Every structure is written in structure tokens, then in C-alpha cells.
Amino acid sequence: MSIVLSLENSRHRSTTVHISTDSDSSDSDYITSTTPVMSASKNARVKQSSASNPPFLTVGEITPEALLSWEMACMQFFIHKDVPEDERVKKVARGMQDPRIQNWYLTNKEEIDALSFREYMIEIRSTWLPLGWEGILRRKMLSSTQGQCPFQQWAIDVQRQNILLRGTPSHLADINILFHLESRMNVDLAADYDAGNIAKDDLHKWIKSVCILEKKHLRYLARQKEAVEAALRAERARLTSNRKSNTNTRFNAKGNNSQSKNTSSKPFTRLPALTKNEHQLLRDNDGCFKCREPFVGHTSSNCQKGSPDGAFYKMLTASTVLAKKTKRKEGVSAVDIEEENEVIAVAMSSAVLGNGTDSGEECVAPLQTPHLH
Numbered sequence: 001m002s003i004v005l006s007l008e009n010s011r012h013r014s015t016t017v018h019i020s021t022d023s024d025s026s027d028s029d030y031i032t033s034t035t036p037v038m039s040a041s042k043n044a045r046v047k048q049s050s051a052s053n054p055p056f057l058t059v060g061e062i063t064p065e066a067l068l069s070w071e072m073a074c075m076q077f078f079i080h081k082d083v084p085e086d087e088r089v090k091k092v093a094r095g096m097q098d099p100r101i102q103n104w105y106l107t108n109k110e111e112i113d114a115l116s117f118r119e120y121m122i123e124i125r126s127t128w129l130p131l132g133w134e135g136i137l138r139r140k141m142l143s144s145t146q147g148q149c150p151f152q153q154w155a156i157d158v159q160r161q162n163i164l165l166r167g168t169p170s171h172l173a174d175i176n177i178l179f180h181l182e183s184r185m186n187v188d189l190a191a192d193y194d195a196g197n198i199a200k201d202d203l204h205k206w207i208k209s210v211c212i213l214e215k216k217h218l219r220y221l222a223r224q225k226e227a228v229e230a231a232l233r234a235e236r237a238r239l240t241s242n243r244k245s246n247t248n249t250r251f252n253a254k255g256n257n258s259q260s261k262n263t264s265s266k267p268f269t270r271l272p273a274l275t276k277n278e279h280q281l282l283r284d285n286d287g288c289f290k291c292r293e294p295f296v297g298h299t300s301s302n303c304q305k306g307s308p309d310g311a312f313y314k315m316l317t318a319s320t321v322l323a324k325k326t327k328r329k330e331g332v333s334a335v336d337i338e339e340e341n342e343v344i345a346v347a348m349s350s351a352v353l354g355n356g357t358d359s360g361e362e363c364v365a366p367l368q369t370p371h372l373h
Contacts, residue, residue, distance in 0.1 A: 042060055042061055043060045044057050044058050044061060044098065045066065048073050048076075048077070051076050051080040053077070054077050054092045055070060055073035055077065055095055058097055059097050062128045062129060063129075064133060064164040065164065067121070067128075067129070068164055070096075074117065077091075078091075088116075088120075089113050089115055089116075093120070121167060122167055125168075134165060134168050134170050137161055137164060137170070138165060138170040141158055141162060141180075142180060144157070151185065151186070151207075151214045152207065152214075155181055174202075175203070177203060178203050181207070185210070188217065188221075189210075189213070192213055192216070193210060193213060196213055269309060270310050271307055271310040272313070274289065277316075277317075278292070278315065281316055281317075281321050282316070288300055290303040290305075291307065291308065292308060292313070293305070294321050294324055295325065
């Protein structure tokens with residue numbers, strides 16, 4: 001008896017599946033399809049409607065991950081349906097939808113059906129996975145390091161890759177996985193781990209213990225980071241306060257000195273070069289070529305006044321020099337009159353002052369009088 005089922009694949013195209021249940025049929029209890037079930041993704045994928053039905057492996061690139069998923073789905077089907085060991089291969093072999101694998105199976109059907117399911121999976125991996133896949137996966141797994149990845153996530157990834165190598169000489173025992181994780185963990189975590197003395201009897205318990213240690217380490221790093229950030233915030237606040245204080249101080253200083261404020265707000269005007277006439281006037285009147293003042297009694301090399309602002313400078317002329325000379329003479333004459341008062345000593349005999357003696361002693365009385373010209 002045959003049962004015909006109509007299935008919908010991932011691209012919504014109908015696929016007819018024939019299930020043969022004749023006891024005398026040489027191809028009894030297997031599933032075949034007239035059209036391969038296509039996968040929407042590039043890689044092959046496992047499809048299984050329920051544990052009581054054998055799984056399908058869709059058309060696509062055969063990967064270690066896809067074959068592991070296929071193997072686990074088949075084992076679930078065998079347990080659920082209580083399939084004997086000698087019938088397991090022929091119950092599921094035609095569920096692989098890749099035409100190449102179907103042709104390989106039909107060509108070698110008798111030899112393949114005689115294999116145990118474990119031997120069958122070894123043959124599938126050897127035949128349909130890329131050449132050297134085992135070594136590539138092993139090197140990838142053993143070269144991995146934790147880096148900045150969380151330890152648990154990294155440990156799960158290493159174990160997942162090791163599971164893909166199950167049934168091959170490259171598959172590692174739990175203790176070897178433990179040694180790999182131990183030797184390639186983050187250096188900061190390793191420093192705490194070495195002081196922890198964690199038991200290595202069970203891989204899964206060991207991983208849990210290391211994860212607990214990592215959480216403590218991360219909390220310590222978080223506290224350190226918070227302390228550093230708090231110190232940086234305090235330093236920034238102090239610098240901001242100092243800048244505001246300095247700004248206020250400069251503002252007040254400018255407010256108290258309007259002349260400085262006006263000077264600083266106006267651009268400095270360059271002095272024009274001395275003319276020949278100005279040179280001669282300064283040279284003839286004891287002037288300075290730097291401050292450009294006559295009658296100052298110093299030169300440019302020892303001038304303390306500095307150059308005048310070009311914005312307010314007026315050219316030196318004979319009339320301005322004469323005016324300064326006249327003003328200077330008036331000031332000097334006033335001083336001379338005060339200094340011309342001379343002290344005249346008047347000497348008189350003591351007898352004249354009234355003691356009636358001629359002792360010869362004299363009494364001196366100072367008098368001041370201006371010179372008569």
C-alpha cells in the first residue's frame with residue numbers, strides 16, 4: 001500500500017512524497033520525493049514535522065552543523081519509534097534531499113543499508129564534507145582565545161566546535177577542553193583564577209566556577225572605572241571653577257582701570273618713522289629718539305618711558321620744542337628764586353645786647369635777604 005502526501009516547500013511549490021508500506025517491498029519504510037525540498041538559505045537545513053516522522057535535510061551546502069542537526073533529529077526519531085539498529089539507515093537515508101546524495105545512496109544501497117547508523121554518519125561526513133574539514137575546524141577551535149569575550153560565551157563556542165568533531169580522531173575529551181580554556185583565558189582573569197584553586201573534576205562545574213570568578217573580577221573593574229570617572233569629573237569641575245574665577249578677576253581689573261580697558265580694546269597704531277627735522281630737533285635739544293621727548297637727558301638705550309602710541313602721536317616741530325623749552329625755563333626760574341635767598345650772618349657784640357661787659361663774645365643772629373641785582 002502506498003500513501004501519497006502533498007507537501008509545501010519553502011518556496012511554496014508542491015512536492016509529492018510517496019511512503020511505501022508493503023512488507024515484501026525491498027524499499028519498505030523509507031521516504032522518497034519526486035522533487036527535492038529546496039532550502040531558502042544557501043546551507044542545507046533540517047526539517048522535521050514531529051519526532052514520530054523521519055527528518056529531511058534540504059538541498060544546500062552540506063556543513064558540519066547541518067549534519068549534526070540531522071544526526072540529532074534522526075536519533076530522536078529512532079527513540080520515539082523504537083527503530084532497531086539494523087533498520088535505522090534505510091529508515092532515514094532517503095530523507096536527504098540533495099540529488100547527489102540520493103544518487104550516491106541508490107548506487108550503493110546494499111552496502112550503505114548494512115552500516116550501523118554511527119558508521120553511516122562517518123561515511124556521510126567523509127564523503128560530503130569539504131576535504132580537510134576536520135583539521136580546519138580543529139585548528140580554529142584550538143587557536144581561539146577569550147580576549148574580551150565573556151568567558152561563558154567563549155567556552156560554549158569551543159564546546160560547540162568540539163561537538164562537531166564527535167566521532168572523529170580530532171574530538172577532544174572534556175579534560176582537554178578544560179586545559180585549552182584554562183590556557184587561553186583572558187590574562188586579567190587568569191591572574192585571579194591562579195589564586196582561586198578551582199577544582200577540575202568536572203568540566204561544566206569548572207566553567208560555572210570560572211564564570212562566578214569573572215563576575216567578581218568585572219565588578220571590581222567597574223568600581224575602579226567609576227572611581228576614575230568620579231576623579232575626572234571632580235578635576236573638570238575644579239578647572240571650570242578656576243577658569244570662571246580667573247575670568248571674573250580679569251573683568252574686575254578691567255572695570256577698575258578704564259584706561260587699560262580702552263587701551264586693550266583699541267588696536268595699537270604703529271609710530272611713523274622720525275623725519276629728518278624731528279631727528280635734528282631731538283639731537284639739538286637733548287632729546288630721546290625712543291620716547292621722542294626733548295630735554296629728557298637720556299638716550300634710546302636707557303629710556304624708561306618707551307615709545308608713544310602712534311594713535312595719539314603728534315609730529316615734533318620747532319614750535320612744540322620751543323613751547324616745551326619756555327615751560328621748562330619758567331619752572332626752573334621759580335626754583336631759582338627760592339634758592340637765591342641767602343643767609344646773612346650778623347655779628348654783634350654781647351655788650352650791645354645789654355650785659356655791659358666787653359668780654360669779646362659775640363652773638364650771631366641769622367638774617368635772610370634776597371640778592372639785589
